[in-house]
Amino acid sequence: MAKVSMTVNGQNVTRDVEPRTLLVEFLRQHLDLTGTHVGCDTSQCGACVVHLDGRSVKACTMLAVQCEGAKVMTIEGLAQNGELHPMQAAFREHHGLQCGFCTPGMIMSAIDLVQHNPSPSEDEIRHWLEGNLCRCTGYHNIVKAIKAGAASMGG
Amino acid sequence: MYAFEFHRPSSVADAIAALKAASDGKLMAGGQTLIPTLKQRLAQPSDVIDLGGIKELHGIRQDGNSLVIGAMAKHGEVAGSDLVKSVIPGLHELAGLIGDPQVRNRGTIGGSLANSDPAADYPAAVLALNATIKTDRRSIAADDYFTGLFQTALADDELITAISFPRPEACGYAKFRNPASRYAIVGVMVARTGGGVRVAVTGAGPCAFRLPDFERALAGSFSADALAGLSVSPSGLNSDMHASAEYRAHLVRVMAQRAVKAVR
Known part of the structure; x- marks a missing residue:
């Protein structure tokens, strides 16, 4: 041990x-x-x-x-004092999930992106998500959620 | 995963000592190949020696006309380095094409070169740019380094400390990648260097290799058209579920032409 x-x-x-x-x-x-x-x-x-x-x-x-x-x-x-992190809130608002299994990884990955690229383009978001697979959504709403989450994180 | 003893040395000397003391020790850099291998029980080392705590293996610096990249520099650091971007933009671009962001945040240049996966990206850059592999005991020229499938000139107890890339006049990299794994089915780097044009291929053969006839053609006329009439023999090239040897041979020329167009 x-x-x-x-x-x-x-x-x-x-x-x-x-x-x-x-x-x-x-x-x-x-x-x-x-x-x-x-x-x-x-x-x-x-x-x-x-x-x-x-x-x-x-x-x-x-x-x-x-x-x-x-x-x-x-x-x-991520959530502070019962308030969802802006990226979590954006995933909920934009329905960036269906079954939700990939969602924790998607959100953690998205926050890393936005911390180093505060206002990523749709193309940059899609490239960044190369390492995150979702088998439900076709990614469309995930990308939308990340764009919105980036904006509310201050990008 | 089988059980093993874990070591986290803080110096190169301690890492080598731990490796020598182990009955079947394995050095671990970023672990992005080793850990999946251990999980599949394809390897059973007695000891795993983590190089993550050795400060001297980190960092990227300019040394005269060369870029010296520490063995433990992560792909994401190389892809995010303004210094690399300004000195060797083609290398900067190549690093950003490796794996996915999370793999790039852990995987290292030293680990990639020590492993010498036939489909890894860095070997093409090391050969095309005529880099030098610095180890705990010597310097190895790129042309002498890659010796076969997952085989290198490294001794069993030798550790890469840094890679020194002489600044080329210009270089470019083109990669036909596996869409799932992001590994190179074929990747070609073309470089104009002080010592002439160098063309190196990864993904196609058991290990990275140069293309002397492509180099001669480009030395005569540095343009994609100069390669149009050339071909590569499929003999000895890799063949698997992703691409036949014949298809890889075809891709080598296509990627070489794209790499010439990408040169900057």
Whole structure:
């Protein structure tokens, strides 16, 4: 077993884990943060996207022990004082989901985009979503939601 | 995933020591290939040595007329670097075509080169730009580095520390990508360098390779039309569910012509 300490959604956490524990397993099984989903388990679908030190990563393709000392943000960390994050609100407003399985990863990915490109074009949004698969919506409303979310984030 | 011991050294020397002490140790850079491989139980290392904590492997800097990229520089850092964009715009563009944003936020240039996947993008750039692979013990010229399928000139216990790219006069990259994985089915970089024109191909063969007859044609006339009459033999090229060897051979010329048009 290895001891790992990191900050998850602003809280310091320390746990003993097997080195082979994936970050997504650590979040879901050790911390009960089940908003981060496992879709494909082969690094392709993006349902497990979280932020690591402010950048989006696939939590199924990292070990928890690699996150020693890092700041991790999951979908559960976005809403503040009961208010949805502007990107979450935009996904709801623009119906950027149907079954909702890909949504946490989509939202985490979108926020990374907007933090580094405050007013992305539709083309830039579609390119950015290369690592996030949605099997319901055809992406149209997701793109609309991200454009609106970017605007309300101040872009 | 099988169990393993985990190490997170803070220096190159400690990483090499941990590797030597392990019965079957594996260095891990960004882990974007190694972790999926471990998850599928296609590898069973006794020890995984994470290079993420070694500061000396990070960073991108200019050294005289060369761009020196630390082995642990992530694809996203190269794609987001104003320095890379100003010194070697074609390399900057290539990095932004690797995988997807989340893979680019973890995957590293050193990891890509050590792995030498036949469909990776960076090998084309390293060969076309006549880069030098710096390791913990020596410098390896690009022309001597790629030796076969997932094979390189690296010794089993050798670690890439940085890659030095001499600034070309101009270069361009064109890639026919697998629409699902974003890997190169065929990728070609064309560079005009102080040492002449260099054309390097990835995705088509067991490892990246140069095309001397394409280079000669472009040295005579640097235009896409100069390549129009040339062809590549499918013999020895990769053939899989995505593309036959014959199709890859065809794509090599088409991508080379597109790369010439993309040169800047």
